[in-house]
Amino acid sequence: MNLEFDEQDEAFRSEVRDWLATHAPRDWSDWMSASREQVMAWEQTLAQKGWLAPGWPTEYGGPGWTTTQRYIWDEECARINAPRPSIFGHVMCGPVIMAFGTDQQKAEHLPPIANGTRIWCQGYSEPGAGSDLASLKTRADRDGDDYVVNGQKIWTTWAHKADWIFCLVRTSREGRPQEGVSFLLIDLNTSGIEIRPIHTIDGEHHLNEVFFRDVRVPMANRVGEEGQGWTIAKFLLNHERSSVGGSSGSKVALAQLKGLIDSDPALRDNPAWGKRLADLEIDLLALEYTNLRALEKARSGESPGSMPSVLKLQGTEIQQALSELRVEMGGYASLPWKADPVGEPAFATATQIYNFGRAFTIYGGSSEVQKNIMAKFALGL
Amino acid sequence: MDLSYSEEQVMLQDSVRRFLGDHYGFETCRRILQSGPGYSPEIWEQFAQMQWLALPFEENDGGLGYGVTELCLLMEEMGRALCVEPVLANVVLAGQLLAMLGTAEQKQRWLTPLIEGRQQISLAHAELPGRFDLAHCRLQAERLEGGFCLSGHKSVVLNGPNADGFVVLARSGGGARDASGLSLFLVPADAPGVIRRDYAIHGGGTGCELTLDQVRLGADALLGAEGGAFETLEAVLDLATVASCAEAFGAMQALLDKTLEYLKTRKQFGVPLASLQVLQHRLVDMYVDIEQSRSMVLMATLRLEGEDAAERRRAASACKAFVHKTSKRLAQQAVQLHGGIGVTEELDIGHYFRRLTAFGSLFGDREHHLERYLGLWQGRQKDELLRQAV
Numbered sequence: 086m087n088l089e090f091d092e093q094d095e096a097f098r099s100e101v102r103d104w105l106a107t108h109a110p111r112d113w114s115d116w117m118s119a120s121r122e123q124v125m126a127w128e129q130t131l132a133q134k135g136w137l138a139p140g141w142p143t144e145y146g147g148p149g150w151t152t153t154q155r156y157i158w159d160e161e162c163a164r165i166n167a168p169r170p171s172i173f174g175h176v177m178c179g180p181v182i183m184a185f186g187t188d189q190q191k192a193e194h195l196p197p198i199a200n201g202t203r204i205w206c207q208g209y210s211e212p213g214a215g216s217d218l219a220s221l222k223t224r225a226d227r228d229g230d231d232y233v234v235n236g237q238k239i240w241t242t243w244a245h246k247a248d249w250i251f252c253l254v255r256t257s258r259e260g261r262p263q264e265g266v267s268f269l270l271i272d273l274n275t276s277g278i279e280i281r282p283i284h285t286i287d288g289e290h291h292l293n294e295v296f297f298r299d300v301r302v303p304m305a306n307r308v309g310e311e312g313q314g315w316t317i318a319k320f321l322l323n324h325e326r327s328s329v330g331g332s333s334g335s336k337v338a339l340a341q342l343k344g345l346i347d348s349d350p351a352l353r354d355n356p357a358w359g360k361r362l363a364d365l366e367i368d369l370l371a372l373e374y375t376n377l378r379a380l381e382k383a384r385s386g387e388s389p390g391s392m393p394s395v396l397k398l399q400g401t402e403i404q405q406a407l408s409e410l411r412v413e414m415g416g417y418a419s420l421p422w423k424a425d426p427v428g429e430p431a432f433a434t435a436t437q438i439y440n441f442g443r444a445f446t447i448y449g450g451s452s453e454v455q456k457n458i459m460a461k462f463a464l465g466l
Numbered sequence: 467m468d469l470s471y472s473e474e475q476v477m478l479q480d481s482v483r484r485f486l487g488d489h490y491g492f493e494t495c496r497r498i499l500q501s502g503p504g505y506s507p508e509i510w511e512q513f514a515q516m517q518w519l520a521l522p523f524e525e526n527d528g529g530l531g532y533g534v535t536e537l538c539l540l541m542e543e544m545g546r547a548l549c550v551e552p553v554l555a556n557v558v559l560a561g562q563l564l565a566m567l568g569t570a571e572q573k574q575r576w577l578t579p580l581i582e583g584r585q586q587i588s589l590a591h592a593e594l595p596g597r598f599d600l601a602h603c604r605l606q607a608e609r610l611e612g613g614f615c616l617s618g619h620k621s622v623v624l625n626g627p628n629a630d631g632f633v634v635l636a637r638s639g640g641g642a643r644d645a646s647g648l649s650l651f652l653v654p655a656d657a658p659g660v661i662r663r664d665y666a667i668h669g670g671g672t673g674c675e676l677t678l679d680q681v682r683l684g685a686d687a688l689l690g691a692e693g694g695a696f697e698t699l700e701a702v703l704d705l706a707t708v709a710s711c712a713e714a715f716g717a718m719q720a721l722l723d724k725t726l727e728y729l730k731t732r733k734q735f736g737v738p739l740a741s742l743q744v745l746q747h748r749l750v751d752m753y754v755d756i757e758q759s760r761s762m763v764l765m766a767t768l769r770l771e772g773e774d775a776a777e778r779r780r781a782a783s784a785c786k787a788f789v790h791k792t793s794k795r796l797a798q799q800a801v802q803l804h805g806g807i808g809v810t811e812e813l814d815i816g817h818y819f820r821r822l823t824a825f826g827s828l829f830g831d832r833e834h835h836l837e838r839y840l841g842l843w844q845g846r847q848k849d850e851l852l853r854q855a856v
Contacts, residue, residue: 086475086535087468088768094467153467343843356840363840367784374761381469395757453747460746463753464726 094153101161109167116171117291121246128170128201137201138175146199152380163336173205174198178251181321185309208238208252216454219262225254234300244280244293256311266314270306287441323393332373338407341431365406372399391463394455401445408439479539486547492814495548503628504672505551514583519557523565528581534770538712545716550670555625556580558709560587560633562702567690588629590620590676598830601645607636613684619677626674627664630655638693645696650689657681669821704782707829708766711789714825715763717818718793721800722752752799755792762788780842783835790832797822
């Protein structure tokens with residue numbers, strides 16, 4: 086057991102650092118509020134280097150990195166605040182297709198994800214199915230070689246900028262609710278799909294409602310067996326949680342806040358600010374090592390157990406605490422609504438980020454749902 | 467980077483857990499606590515025979531040459547079993563100082579018998595007005611013809627009542643809070659002028675107030691360089707901090723296991739308490755604290771295996787600041803979830819609670835380590851000040 090980086094690791098670090106210095110975009114860093122064009126350009130640059138999907142094996146166009154290399158990659162991206170690619174394709178849909186997809190689905194969908202030429206979004210939640218996802222009602226009825234899909238998805242991040250959506254749909258109303266769910270890949274250009282924006286309390290448009298009216302989806306677009314959707318969803322949620330709790334974004338935020346305290350005498354002279362930040366930095370350190378432990382387990386083929394839930398729960402709390410601290414540190418500078426920066430630019434979006442950030446502990450399985458999951462699977466209750 | 471334990475490390479942890487499981491039940495622990503010395507001489511002898519006291523010493527010194535990882539695994543299992551044997555005082559505090567600073571003669575007289583379990587040594591460094599500031603020291607060392615004379619007072623000397631000798635931190639130069647001018651001395655417990663006032667420590671173990679009234683020592687009593695003790699002392703206290711975090715982490719795991727078991731069997735309103743969601747979520751909070759503390763202890767253990775002093779300081783303080791928070795929260799939950807029985811002497815829960823409360827104040831509490839961590843970030847560390855002074 087050791088934390089040393091060997092010569093090869095250090096060589097890898099310089100390679101990554103040099104490459105990022107010349108290729109990473111400097112005019113934006115958050116994919117959520119970036120434009121489709123910005124994100125695609127960056128993803129394609131990453132893809133040409135083979136680095137778009139750090140967790141993918143080489144056979145599907147991933148870099149086949151070790152845990153240590155993934156850690157170094159995260160560190161180096163965080164160091165210069167390089168944008169992370171959107172997660173729906175390479176973190177979520179890709180691994181599902183690798184694990185459950187047919188050869189034809191792999192051939193059709195994995196290359197565009199690895200190349201950064203197709204953007205995905207996720208169709209899970211419905212107006213009546215939030216934390217209780219299994220009660221979803223969007224139905225897919227067989228008709229010849231197609232399913233006919235009817236229903237509504239909600240809270241769909243990036244649907245308005247995406248090409249495809251992966252959906253949980255109901256293919257049966259028999260048995261337990263979980264048993265009647267299937268996993269479908271749907272081209273958003275299919276007729277009968279309507280996308281309406283949801284504006285969130287940061288005043289932005291990230292989220293949508295997606296309506297399906299008699300949308301015909303080839304049965305060949307079902308991943309796994311009919312009724313296997315719930316198993317796939319659980320597999321996927323574990324992938325998602327590992328990444329949404331991911332500490333690299335918080336590391337960037339933390340480094341910025343540190344810089345602000347160091348450079349502003351009004352903040353520096355009151356040790357309360359430094360202490361709050363030091364406390365959060367230490368929480369983040371714990372998260373980082375839990376993340377490394379989870380990555381290590383995944384690599385050695387062990388189940389990560391409840392660690393993804395720990396990461397999601399703690400990671401989102403740290404994100405929220407950092408955004409809260411930024412608003413408070415900003416003082417007056419945090420007040421103007423989406424204005425040109427007043428004073429320090431780092432505070433210009435502080436309140437927006439804090440406001441939208443209330444969603445961190447709600448999406449991807451709310452904190453309370455994570456606790457239910459841990460009670461069941463970690464404690465056997 | 468490699469985060470998995472070796473087979474040998476897993477075997478060591480298993481054998482400690484098995485031994486303590488067989489020999490160190492809660493009843494044994496209570497009996498030991500009520501005995502005179504506050505530890506078990508028989509068990510201590512067995513610790514020595516199994517060479518657990520030799521774990522972190524170099525082979526040249528008669529040790530097994532293991533690292534911080536093995537030491538922390540031992541401490542974790544001791545914490546889980548509520549074991550009160552004075553490993554921290556002997557093997558970590560006094561033992562490491564002797565190993566790092568002792569001459570061949572000093573090691574032979576003081577360290578070898580310690581590793582073999584024939585002699586106990588305690589570190590006397592704390593003085594109350596300084597809280598946890600290691601540099602705060604008024605106990606004076608004066609140079610005399612052919613040696614030194616020590617006068618002053620030390621507080622809360624861990625395992626002091628059982629010590630055959632003391633490693634005493636004394637000021638041989640500089641002002642009361644300077645990091646420079648600190649020296650360490652080896653003082654036999656029966657030297658003329660050594661006065662002890664003994665007491666028990668909350669949560670197990672013993673301590674004493676130590677007064678040195680013009681204690682005369684030979685030149686060979688000086689441990690390490692005169693005036694240059696601070697850096698080594700700080701390194702050893704960092705190690706002790708992380709080792710005690712490992713111990714606390716073991717106790718935390720035991721508390722969750724026991725609380726979970728209790729809530730599964732205890733029925734109220736006709737149902738097991740564990741079936742109530744509000745209580746399930748509290749148990750989950752405990753579980754999360756344990757997983758995160760495991761990561762933190764792992765991080766600090768590995769950082770202390772390395773040579774980098776700045777990383778060592780950061781890691782030790784981060785670990786303590788974090789584990790103090792999580793252990794306190796977890797221990798409070800464990801008592802609360804047990805209800806009235808949790809605050810009684812009869813049940814082990816209250817004893818774990820006391821142990822973790824005491825852990826908080828050992829080698830610096832959360833507040834102290836947050837402050838130190840912040841100081842390291844803002845470049846206010848003591849060795850910086852030392853360098854500026856030179």
